[in-house]
Amino acid sequence: MADRVTNVVVAGLGGQGVLKASDILAEAAFRAGLDVKKAEVHGMSQRGGSVRSDVRFGPQVFSPMVPNGSADFLVALAADQVEPNQPCLADGGILISPENVDENLLSNRRCLNVALLGFLSAHLELPESHWLAAIRSNLPSPLHEANCQAFAVGRKMGGIG
Amino acid sequence: MNQAGRMLLSGNEAIALAARHAGVALGAGYPGTPSTEILEYFSELGGKAQWSPNEKVALEVALGAAFAGASAMAAMKHVGLNVAADPLFTAAYTGVSGALVVVSADDPGLASSQNEQDNRRYAVAAAVPMLEPSDSQEAYELTLEALDLSRLWGLPVLLRVTTRICHSKSIVLPRPPREAPPSPVFHRDVRSRVMIPAYAKLAHQKLRKKLAEIARWCEQSPLNRVIRGDDSLGIIASGIAYVHAREAAPRASFLKLGVTYPLAIEQARAFAAGVRRCLVIEEGDPYLVDSLRAAGIAVEGQAEIFRFGELNVGRVKRIIAGDPTDEPPMPPGKPPQLCAGCPHRKVFETLGRLGCIVSGDIGCYTLGVLPPFEAMDTCVCMGASIGVGLGLRHVLGGDQARRVVSVIGDSTFVHSGITGLVEMIYNPPATGHVLIILDNGTTAMTGLQEHPGTGRKLDHKATGRVVYEDLARALGITNVHVVDPTRDGEGFERLLASALKRDELTVIITRRPCLLAARRISELDKAAENKPDHGG
Numbered sequence: 093m094a095d096r097v098t099n100v101v102v103a104g105l106g107g108q109g110v111l112k113a114s115d116i117l118a119e120a121a122f123r124a125g126l127d128v129k130k131a132e133v134h135g136m137s138q139r140g141g142s143v144r145s146d147v148r149f150g151p152q153v154f155s156p157m158v159p160n161g162s163a164d165f166l167v168a169l170a171a172d173q174v175e176p177n178q179p180c181l182a183d184g185g186i187l188i189s190p191e192n193v194d195e196n197l198l199s200n201r202r203c204l205n206v207a208l209l210g211f212l213s214a215h216l217e218l219p220e221s222h223w224l225a226a227i228r229s230n231l232p233s234p235l236h237e238a239n240c241q242a243f244a245v246g247r248k249m250g251g252i253g
Numbered sequence: 254m255n256q257a258g259r260m261l262l263s264g265n266e267a268i269a270l271a272a273r274h275a276g277v278a279l280g281a282g283y284p285g286t287p288s289t290e291i292l293e294y295f296s297e298l299g300g301k302a303q304w305s306p307n308e309k310v311a312l313e314v315a316l317g318a319a320f321a322g323a324s325a326m327a328a329m330k331h332v333g334l335n336v337a338a339d340p341l342f343t344a345a346y347t348g349v350s351g352a353l354v355v356v357s358a359d360d361p362g363l364a365s366s367q368n369e370q371d372n373r374r375y376a377v378a379a380a381v382p383m384l385e386p387s388d389s390q391e392a393y394e395l396t397l398e399a400l401d402l403s404r405l406w407g408l409p410v411l412l413r414v415t416t417r418i419c420h421s422k423s424i425v426l427p428r429p430p431r432e433a434p435p436s437p438v439f440h441r442d443v444r445s446r447v448m449i450p451a452y453a454k455l456a457h458q459k460l461r462k463k464l465a466e467i468a469r470w471c472e473q474s475p476l477n478r479v480i481r482g483d484d485s486l487g488i489i490a491s492g493i494a495y496v497h498a499r500e501a502a503p504r505a506s507f508l509k510l511g512v513t514y515p516l517a518i519e520q521a522r523a524f525a526a527g528v529r530r531c532l533v534i535e536e537g538d539p540y541l542v543d544s545l546r547a548a549g550i551a552v553e554g555q556a557e558i559f560r561f562g563e564l565n566v567g568r569v570k571r572i573i574a575g576d577p578t579d580e581p582p583m584p585p586g587k588p589p590q591l592c593a594g595c596p597h598r599k600v601f602e603t604l605g606r607l608g609c610i611v612s613g614d615i616g617c618y619t620l621g622v623l624p625p626f627e628a629m630d631t632c633v634c635m636g637a638s639i640g641v642g643l644g645l646r647h648v649l650g651g652d653q654a655r656r657v658v659s660v661i662g663d664s665t666f667v668h669s670g671i672t673g674l675v676e677m678i679y680n681p682p683a684t685g686h687v688l689i690i691l692d693n694g695t696t697a698m699t700g701l702q703e704h705p706g707t708g709r710k711l712d713h714k715a716t717g718r719v720v721y722e723d724l725a726r727a728l729g730i731t732n733v734h735v736v737d738p739t740r741d742g743e744g745f746e747r748l749l750a751s752a753l754k755r756d757e758l759t760v761i762i763t764r765r766p767c768l769l770a771a772r773r774i775s776e777l778d779k780a781a782e783n784k785p786d787h788g789g
């Protein structure tokens with residue numbers, strides 16, 4: 093991972109926390125000292141519409157957008173957003189979708205976005221401390237506990253714990 | 254986010270940070286995706302930032318500050334510069350004593366806009382220098398450079414960014430703090446500042462002379478740079494297109510342009526001569542390629558299909574390969590819709606039921622065009638609902654004319670609907686007209702900004718308030734109604750149906766806060782009640 097750019101696409105529907113999730117991921121990579129770029133289209137125009145955010149990190153990143161067919165990971169927060177975003181995945185790229193975590197284990201179901209990040213984190217070499225710091229700095233303190241719990245649940249289901 | 258001096262910032266945040274570091278005394282604008290956050294961040298960082306009723310006023314306010322010697326910034330989306338074009342063109346003649354940077358945030362690909370105009374054309378048309386960053390670091394640095402250039406040459410400078418620069422985050426290393434600009438003072442200089450024809454003639458000549466000097470400076474400027482690679486392919490690019498191209502062709506040579514007006518023509522000529530194939534990669538119009546060719550430089554451009562939408566690494570690879578074949582269509586995403594419980598819903602349900610011909614406008618409520626409502630027939634630009642509705646009424650036969658209704662949001666009404674209302678009183682159609690102002694207490698579309706009708710400033714502090722019903726009555730409309738269709742749907746339907754029959758001028762204000770803003774509005778109202786003295 094260290095010598096090449098890692099490409100992650102986070103996709104979902106407006107209001108699901110796509111941008112929050114990609115902010116946390118970008119910050120975790122940033123804290124690891126890597127070059128990071130993150131691209132998305134926002135504005136209030138996506139009430140309930142599709143939202144996608146691209147995060148890329150590595151030694152040097154040029155374009156902020158993940159080229160089609162080169163995402164190492166597609167993190168889909170809504171099952172119906174898998175199909176339209178499938179073309180971004182590289183051959184052998186990994187799809188992470190709500191099926192990967194058991195929502196019943198989350199103390200707050202609204203933290204699904206962070207739980208899926210936990211699952212993703214098990215596949216990346218970013219230190220856990222950077223993830224947790226990024227979660228805390230991107231969310232107001234009353235939400236820290238539930239999100240850190242969700243992250244731990246996802247990370248465990250991803251194979252680390 | 255800050256770590257050992259490194260920051261991870263969006264382009265908009267980087268512009269705001271640079272404005273703050275450079276001592277910009279005033280930032281003015283009107284919200285518009287993708288530019289909105291520039292002034293919001295500038296305000297959060299402690300800068301004096303304000304929403305004006307529209308972009309023209311914002312640019313005039315910033316220009317006044319720059320006449321007084323201050324460093325000022327006006328920020329807007331691409332179509333906002335159409336509204337502000339009038340002051341821009343003549344501000345190039347008057348010049349400034351301080352510094353004036355105009356940020357134009359273009360939206361190739363129409364993520365959230367009604368067209369994909371390329372505002373690089375404005376730099377040429379208005380004759381103002383233009384800088385284009387390629388990432389957040391450059392957004393930061395070129396904002397500083399633009400302010401310096403503006404002060405040095407006494408000209409407004411255009412900072413042209415695009416959606417992917419504004420809303421992408423990348424790493425920024427800020428520069429050490431710099432000296433604050435001198436305190437503003439006004440020096441009388443009528444020949445430069447009062448554009449009567451006699452003075453404007455001279456000012457135009459002076460402007461062209463300055464531009465010629467800037468063009469000479471540009472040939473040496475470090476803002477344009479050559480990255481030597483293989484000489485089999487040379488690429489000339491700027492802005493976001495440059496980073497896509499670096500990735501698509503890592504071994505090519507590059508002429509990376511930071512200043513895109515005036516152009517470093519001789520540098521481009523030498524660069525093109527030094528490579529076997531010279532290709533211009535640009536998003537939007539063929540601006541660079543046409544300008545270079547007009548100067549006699551043999552450069553290759555892109556197929557017409559690449560003029561539409563954004564570029565990306567994949568498309569740039571196709572351009573390099575000379576592949577103009579149809580591109581696979583993007584899988585459709587889920588379109589946005591009005592929130593459940595949105596106060597606009599009832600209005601469009603009713604318009605649909607009454608079979609109205611709806612002259613619409615721009616905002617959240619434009620979603621009234623989509624199912625289940627399908628109750629909008631025209632939408633052109635902000636404010637057009639009123640003029641277009643009147644035009645329809647003037648020429649249509651009675652039956653159709655009596656079904657025409659103009660529908661406009663509250664922020665849009667203040668932006669450019671007031672002159673339409675004046676037109677309605679001055680040139681009333683024979684069948685009268687019905688105007689609905691959708692007052693949801695916020696500029697919802699762009700992320701819940703304040704505007705003059707909310708009585709609160711950009712930072713949500715209380716200020717004077719424009720009251721639409723008072724304004725309409727003062728202008729001479731007698732049928733003015735304020736209603737809440739969500740609470741009383743039947744009453745609204747009866748009112749609208751009778752107004753359509755009446756052959757008179759009617760203004761209906763539908764008042765109910767946007768669902769997403771309601772909580773904040775009531776909290777701010779409560780806070781203001783406890784502190785009654787907020788002035789006018």
Ligand SMILES: Cc1ncc(C[n+]2csc(CCOP(=O)(O)OP(=O)(O)O)c2C)c(N)n1
Nearest residue numbers: 285333615616617662663664665696697698
């Ligand atoms: C000249 C121009 N400036 C800015 C915009 C961006 N914009 C589109 S609609 C709108 C305002 C929407 O507010 P409002 O009319 O109150 O409707 P709402 O979204 O609240 O329903 C803005 C800022 C634009 N399209 N054109």
Ligand code: SF4
Nearest residue numbers: 592595617697767768
């Ligand atoms: S943001 Fe407000 S105005 Fe826009 S659709 Fe939702 S409720 Fe309606």
